[in-house]
Amino acid sequence: MTRAFYVTTPIYYVNAEPHIGQTYATAVVDTLARYHRLAGDETFFLTGTDEHGEKVAEVAEKRGVAPKEVADQYAKAFRSTWDTLGFSYDRFIRTTDPDHIATVQTILQKVYDAGEIYFQEYEGLYCIGCERFLTERDMQDGLCRDHERAPEQRKESNYFFRITRHFAWLADHIEKHPDFIRPEGFRNEALAMLHDESGLGDLCISRPKDRLAWGIELPFDRDYVCYVWFDALINYLTAIGYPAGPNFERLWKGAEHVIGKDIVKPHAIFWPILLRVIGVPLYLHLNVHGYWTVDERKVSKSLGNKIDPLVMKQRYGFEAFRYFLLRHMVFGLDSSFTEEGLVARVNADLANNLGNLLSRTLNMTARYAGGQVPEPGPPGDLEIEIAEAAPQVAEKVDRHLRRCQVSRALEAIFEFLDAVNRYLETRAPWQAAKAGTAESDRLVATTLYTSCEALRVTALLIAPFLPETAPMILERIGAPGALETARLPDDAARWGVLRPGAPTKKGEALFPRIEPLERDG
Numbered sequence: 001m002t003r004a005f006y007v008t009t010p011i012y013y014v015n016a017e018p019h020i021g022q023t024y025a026t027a028v029v030d031t032l033a034r035y036h037r038l039a040g041d042e043t044f045f046l047t048g049t050d051e052h053g054e055k056v057a058e059v060a061e062k063r064g065v066a067p068k069e070v071a072d073q074y075a076k077a078f079r080s081t082w083d084t085l086g087f088s089y090d091r092f093i094r095t096t097d098p099d100h101i102a103t104v105q106t107i108l109q110k111v112y113d114a115g116e117i118y119f120q121e122y123e124g125l126y127c128i129g130c131e132r133f134l135t136e137r138d139m140q141d142g143l144c145r146d147h148e149r150a151p152e153q154r155k156e157s158n159y160f161f162r163i164t165r166h167f168a169w170l171a172d173h174i175e176k177h178p179d180f181i182r183p184e185g186f187r188n189e190a191l192a193m194l195h196d197e198s199g200l201g202d203l204c205i206s207r208p209k210d211r212l213a214w215g216i217e218l219p220f221d222r223d224y225v226c227y228v229w230f231d232a233l234i235n236y237l238t239a240i241g242y243p244a245g246p247n248f249e250r251l252w253k254g255a256e257h258v259i260g261k262d263i264v265k266p267h268a269i270f271w272p273i274l275l276r277v278i279g280v281p282l283y284l285h286l287n288v289h290g291y292w293t294v295d296e297r298k299v300s301k302s303l304g305n306k307i308d309p310l311v312m313k314q315r316y317g318f319e320a321f322r323y324f325l326l327r328h329m330v331f332g333l334d335s336s337f338t339e340e341g342l343v344a345r346v347n348a349d350l351a352n353n354l355g356n357l358l359s360r361t362l363n364m365t366a367r368y369a370g371g372q373v374p375e376p377g378p379p380g381d382l383e384i385e386i387a388e389a390a391p392q393v394a395e396k397v398d399r400h401l402r403r404c405q406v407s408r409a410l411e412a413i414f415e416f417l418d419a420v421n422r423y424l425e426t427r428a429p430w431q432a433a434k435a436g437t438a439e440s441d442r443l444v445a446t447t448l449y450t451s452c453e454a455l456r457v458t459a460l461l462i463a464p465f466l467p468e469t470a471p472m473i474l475e476r477i478g479a480p481g482a483l484e485t486a487r488l489p490d491d492a493a494r495w496g497v498l499r500p501g502a503p504t505k506k507g508e509a510l511f512p513r514i515e516p517l518e519r520d521g
């Protein structure tokens, strides 16, 4: 039976070019989407841009242009960057898309009709960065904690979404579904917000048009536009055709979100409540990643502390950069980016471990087996160990990826590669080949077959992480096109699939060693 897998990145706010954190989140979602496609699940991968709100209006005013012009510029930057990096999204949504505006208005009216929205005058300290009124706990020394800017005193009448009355059932849902928000630390954070009496109040969901016109008009009051978060969250429904689109119900059953830890509150609190109020089942999982920090002293001055993914692609190739991001950050924890770290890891894992195994195997296959996958003899203990490790690594990759633990999945794959490299060292076919007996020839053939087959298993499992590299490996070991019909994890768990006699190709090094960086001062 086909399962649905609907996965989303956050939609990115259009006030800057894509940075490392956004590239990471999109690479994670791309990896999950590719895995689920290979697993035969009906997969839909959504990304896009969040375009309304005061920050965009502010930038537009400074530049003397229309807000839509600012939005267009950055939406284009995101889309073309994601295209250049080869992300396999199914839709790039913009919150200025006509179908999104219509969906937001339908939902606003529905929530209003359900009696969940009320009108009230409000006075308080307002942060433009947060685009909301602040409470005591949002501030430190008179400044917004998140934005380190002084809030302004504001008094206005606005519409409020009655969220506080929903906290009890939401806390109950989170407690009964331990993997609703993961990893666990963020689940606890959400529960703490719900249990804190003095914390969250009802959610202001409007802005008077005379102050901010850049937004979606409220269907029940044309003098107001919708608060940017309320509008933004709904993109996840718009994209797959809520409410009546033919794919909506089926895809939504497999919905999960990937976000950064700065936006837990809207996704863990506002969003499930809104879904419940409009009668849509809650999403399955909220997967929360940590922050990337960049050690400024170690990054070249021309880049500042921003890591431009296009510069990284040019310098190292995107597969190497992508691999580093996915492998280095433990999903849910903070990580620090340095180019030295990237170079060290790419050299160790991709050049030495994976790349070396492939080139040694192919060189020996050319030399001792006429450039064809050899016919193996009966397996010995060491061969049986490797063959038995294949279904284990396939199972681990499947389990970790279904929990969004991308670095752990890669760890499992590289442990398998370590074992194969050790196996090759122990069998030392280059020694055995010297004997030239029938028995030693059979041993060489068996060893090389085992190596090739282990590389096939590796290539299938690594395909979601390294989508350009995996097909090249398969082609070289005599299994071109294997990914087109592969079904994961089963085809990686199976042993003895490579056909003896299939032609192999030596080719260039997949990941040439990168020279360590030279630094001035």
Ligand SMILES: [Zn+2]
Pocket: 127, 128, 129, 130, 131, 144, 145, 146, 147, 148
């Ligand atoms: Zn703020």
